[in-house]
Amino acid sequence: MNKFIALMLLCFSLLATSTFAAIDDLTFTSPEAEVRYHQLIDEMRCPMCLNANLSGSDAPIAADLRAEIFKQIQEGRTNPEIIEFMRARYGDFIMYRPPLNRGTVLLWFGPGALLLAGFFILRRMLAAAHAAPATEKLSTEEMQQLNSILDDSKD
């Protein structure tokens, strides 16, 4: 019996985690409009929560912005127009994907440049290791010394 209750509790807990943060009941004019709506709210960041997109946020402002995007899609505005509207009010912060400009060059190309530099250094190190003579023969004297050490350790 206890096992059964435990199993039921487990099932309920699974149900609870599968509920989404924000579900708005909306009726779209076309399936394309719905796709665009979800694209936009996934791409845009909630201005209040730092690391949640509009679709995943429960903040009141996120709900307002989702409603605004829905309204503008219904009015026939294009994606670039809607993005420009949001960016004029909330800045580049609203976009999860930062635009490429002078301030973000390092952000966009920094990791790639570091990776290339790493490869370059690795290549040079390997080349240097290759160029160096791999084995150096021991002199007769050194050979005798080595043998005596090995002999000593055997005892």
Add this chain to the structure above:
Amino acid sequence: MQISGRAKLFVPVVIFLSMLALLLFGLGRDPNLVPSALVNRPLPEFTKPDLFDASATVSSTQLRGGIFVVNVWATWCPPCHAEHPYLVEISERETDITFVGVNYKDDADAARAFLQERGNPFKFSLTDLDGSLGIDLGVAGAPETFIVDSTGTIVYRHVGMIDNKVWATIFAPLIAKIQ
């Protein structure tokens, strides 16, 4: 480029230290301070119902020729309650500045009662019931406060509450500069 053997040993150390400096710098910054897109831009145009007289409106054209402090507030917002006494006190002291209250997504009756009971720092009070002015102002929540100069340009956006220290260290110097 040839670096001598000994100097080469310090290259990783230098890289590590500069990385450390960068990360420490980042650690000291407040991630909530999102740069505002509206600073140095004109105050958005609006016409909104007056909080105290639903038949009248307050419009952006009335906010010209002088320095305005536009405070976005609501009775449902605890920091707004906390900053209210400071706003009352500062507005009584700084008579050159016009304080404007944007009652953001609030119950108008509760807002009127709040101001009547605790003092009204605002010369203009308007209601933004649907939060559309909030979106035009790039507001993420309440309280937020904007300084608008005599040309109608937004000079500064403050996120969070205002108290005497915030006023003295941020608002007063900025206002002195544009006066």
